[in-house]
Amino acid sequence: MDSLLLQLLNGLDKGAAYALIALGLTLVFGTLGVVNFAHGALFMLGAFVAVSVNKLLTISQKVRDESITAFEAYTEKPYLEIWLGDLGTEIIQWSVPISALVAIPVMLLIGLVMERGLIQYFYKRTHAEQILVTFGLAIVLGEIIKVFFGANPISQSAPPELSGAARLGAMLGLNENLVYPWWRLVYLLCSFLIVSSVFAFLKLTTYGMVVRAGMADREMVGLLGINIQRRFTVVFGIAAIVTGLAGCLYTPILPPDYHMGMNFLVLSFVVVVVGGMGSLGGAVCAGFLLGILQSFAAMSWVKDIVPGIDQIIIYLIAVVILLTRPRGLMGRKGVMEG
Amino acid sequence: MTDNGNPTGWSRRRFLQTGAATTAGLGALSFSGTAPTGFVRNAWAQDFRNNPGNSDTVTLGFNVPQTGPYAEEGKDELRAYKLAVKHLNGEGDGGMLNTMQPTALKGNGILGKKVDYVTGDTQTKSDAARASAKRMIERDGVVMVTGGSSSGVAVSVQALCQDMGVIFMAGLTHANDTTGKDRRRYGFRHFFNAHMSAAALGPVLKEQMGTNRKSYMLVADYNWGWSVEESMKNVTEEMGWETVNALRTPLGTSDYSQYLTPVRDSGADVLFLIHYGGDMVNSLTQAVQFGLKDATVNGKPFEIVVPLYSRVMAQGAGEAVAGIYGSTNWHWSLQNEGSEAFVKSFGEEYGFPPSQAAHTCYVQTLLYANAVESAGTFYPPEVIKFLEGFEFTGMGNGDTLYRAADHQAFKPVLVVKGNDDPQSQFDLLEVVKEVPTEEIMYPADLYPGNLGPYEV
Amino acid sequence: MAQNFVLNVSDVNKSFGGLQALTNINLQIEEGKTHAVIGPNGAGKSTLLNTVIGRLAPDTGSVLFDGVNLTGKTAHQINQLGVARVFQTPEIFLDLTVLQNIEIAALAKRDGAFSFKPFRSMFSETKIQQEAVDMLDDMGLHHLRDHPAANLSRGDKRRLEIAMCLIQHPRLLLLDEPTAGMARHDTNRTIDLLQRIKARGMTKVIIEHDMHVVFSLADWISVLAQGAIIAEGTPEDIKGNPKVQEAYLGGTEV
């Protein structure tokens, strides 16, 4: 029972990451109609915002270790600590949450530049060409990061107050072994916040309503004299923020490297399509569904019954859902079916 | 492809072999410039692939991952190779050329030919690695291929090199298969393997954690993972440990939470993370987040063990490695003549210490060059015969033997621990013990395989 | 009695949820005649058409074409039985040339629903090509034959679509508002074309709300209102029928 509860938590947490990534993609892919293979790169860039902020905060005074002569070995003391003392240490430890705040404007800017500079010219082009150009862009972005940060993963730590594991079992009066990392709970919470703010923006504000109307019928909204193009730029920016935040906040769980975008790319497409094209809710639901089922599939007794099931579970679910529901969980008719 | 039908070649080779054997130890062997050997080389021109003949340079092929998750490791390997070429050509401070014993190398290239090199990208994929190796062999005319950063690549490139009659000096490859089931006459591995990791870790774990432990293993679900799992199980179960579960995890998993949560409930008090590179970084980081390192189970402190340490993971996992046991082939902090010489020249060249991958690649290059120099010919069967059973020292690992039966190098293995209190940004690991060769030695037929013929 | 008619729709009822879309529809379409179905928007014309072509299964009743029940048949099966269809907005192959559009239709007639002969060349399909070229000539589209169909005017697209249907020599041609969205000039040309076809004795069903078109072409008219047929007869009958005036034509002059 406890193990099931833990796997459910794992699933929710995994699902939260999937849902965030898929939400950004479905905004661009399901609604703007652009097959954006650079979506994984946005996730990666978000993660590297965290890395960059951390690097900036920890610019250090270097004290050489004189015992080593062949190369420069040194201990580092960040200037922030030297200047601000404990406050400086505190700031550095909180670099991931701080970088999340930084990521919002940075990712917005990246999104706008990407849309204005490149994507806008491809709305009318074929999907094949969209794939080629965005895939090329993804490679280029990855390589640029590799030039600056190297190819190895770079670990990021959560603030000490939020690292370590929460003793959920003890708190709830259940099994003592029921513990769960604080940061994962924070991630879950943040993803709920982000998802609900995006939904609130699209459903409650007039701006969002126009955007949604434009998704449904671009020409119609254009006829109303509303500049839908500009709104789509904003949508792209929002997608970039959501995806970037997903990456940024994920860094304490998954040390980022330049390659991580590609690993999440396929997954995000699967989640979006399983959720159904053109449906924001579908993408979120599919994210959680896949996350939870993936967690359960990893359990020993499940693997004993069906060997290798955890290797393929995501794809298996995708096949089953797409065959039983023609347009995924909540897909709209006519989106990307041609 | 290669033609071995020259009826006169054999006797000449015999002659040369004897010559090489008698003069190898003296390190003064040089045929160059004398008429009879010039004749001999010409006679061999058709005998083996990529014979450098009368050319005044000789080309080596450095096949390393330049893209993909192990690009950084490949980069470090390449640095080591370039340094080795420099030293072979008599540039720089000579590095381990000065400490290697015995050696025939003189710092004037190989057999008087200047050493040149070509590079390629394995992408850590068998196909790409073989394509790259083939380019080196077919287009660039290399006499030796070396490199790689995974066992899949090593095994497949080694098989290719056997087919094409070019010697392969493996880079980083840890699976037993490379010199076990898939061993090849033309392939040599200086790096240690899963069996040796387990054998070396066993006594240390026993010492540190006692004999009454329950272990849980997370195993990368492919050949290498299984071979480490098997080796670790054999060793730990022999010393009285119980394996509660060995759960296989898909390659390239980014979130291991679903595999980690059952660990605590299982009653296990030791966790083996049998992953490599990026996978290891993720699983270890997350295992620590789940509080496993600080936990107490069965009245004992919970322990995490990573059988194979590498720089990728030590850097990528950051603080998480502190106090975690594992094994490694070599570490720059070793205090011996060879290591110090190598760290000095590498550090001065690049500004930071070499990784174990760089070390093994550097050593492999020197070993090949020395074998050619000593055999007095590039003719692969002679070079192979020299390397088979070659004993040497001063290369950073102490006394080392290239076993003839399976082409595996035997030398002490390092058991290391993540540093709790690093003195510098490079001070990530602390050597706990150098396990002597006798303790990790195993019979060559433990993993039966067939080396194949000398001549192809 | 049924065998005298090409198409026999009898006692068809269809409802969506609680909404009765079609009520006891009976239609008999005679060989060689042009039969128009008219009615105001929302009268159920599209539902009726979709029921006829098997896209929607009727709740009760049957649709017989030449004695074959069309219910549950797929679009291509119905076409292969001899029913061709012209859509409200022309459905043609925009990326292919005008000639290729016609050739495709001609090939469907010859090869059936599926044929796989990858080594036969279009270059040697001279018979098909000649047929297609003749049809283009006949339609006055010949000068456009090597243009991509996407470049055609609305009227030419419509004529191309009709040509694609005609080359299959269907027993029955269904036209769904063939002049919708056309300029007066194009409408007149389309009417001329349809009259020429009529002269060849092809059976047609036209769904239309443009009275000008209907009265120029139809031999027989059924008037649909709120899912039921409220009147039937010759154009003259219908013109004078007060029920029709009330339900459909309102006060407008005809």
Place this chain on the structure above:
Amino acid sequence: MASITHFNPSTPKRDLAVMGIFALVVLTAPIWATPIGANYPDLLQRFAIFGIFAIGYNLLFGLTGYLSFGHAAFLGVGSYAAVWIFKLLTMNAILAVAFGMLVAAVFAVAIGYVALRRAGIYFAILTLAFAQMSYRLAYSVLTPITNGETGLTLDGNDPRVIDALFGGGGEGIPNPSLFGLELTGYAAFYFCAVVLILAFWVSLKIFRSPFGLKLLAIKSNQTRMRFTGYNTRPYVLTVFVISGMYAGLAGSLMAVTDPLAGAERMVWTASGEVVLMTILGGAGTLVGPMLGAVLIKYAENIFSAVNDSQLADLFGFLPEPVTDLMVGVASLFVGEGWHLTLGLLFMAIVIFLPGGMMEGLYRIGGAIRRRRAGGRAADNSAVTQPSE
């Protein structure tokens, strides 16, 4: 009565010329590849093999517009099937190739039958899912059949029943052969080249057939196709299987030139690669996919192999600080940076040449023709370029 001329600029005569030039270019590859540093058997074999893969993929994607993101699975099973023939029966390449295509066809029928129940992006994800499942299982639990990470290789102990009957076998591991002719080096390349020419010829025939025209029509308007009396599903399934067999052919040729079959051949990036090759060259054109395949494989094998010392030689004639600068800049794009070059190339081609490399060739061709015709034709330059 109007005369019969086909709109398509191609004529039987022109097609014959295309065929002839194609064959000539392929067979003379060792000559023209020399100056660009690509003249060695392995790369030439790869050009041919990936050319076949892309030409086959183009039959599906270029003609019907169905975007399969799982074609590498067919390539993978083709390889496995061929290596198993080598292991169990004979080293004769013909049997291996035939069996590779057969197994790929069986897989394609099964996957296509299911995946073609959906269209558009849903179809793409279904094919992706099947391919990824194949890859993951081949890497892990199917290791007894696939030899997992290491890949399936030949072994001295393999039975090779048919070869044994004829007294073959003997020491070591034999090479694949064609009735006694060993298929290694250039012999293997010419074997692949002949197969490529055949594959191209079949592709040309399909393009020019009524079957091909119908596939184009399906891409253009599937609704009209149905109402014109065509059952579209079997058409798409047929071409899906054909293109799967091309992939199987390519996979088995990979095994012939290099008897190894690894799971990573089936991973999604491998499927993505053939999609990129096809689009890069020009989807729906006859020769484009081949060009795309050559370009990507060239970049992968040649750019990645350039290192600093070679760059230093190249720029050696310049003053030293300039040399260092040039080497520094250039090294970002070669060696470990070759991916960057590839990415920029993708973007440049799609931005400047919508329609792929073939579009570029058309434009160059058009420019030359206009120059020949003098300024008079300049007014007509806006005429849209017909695609093949």
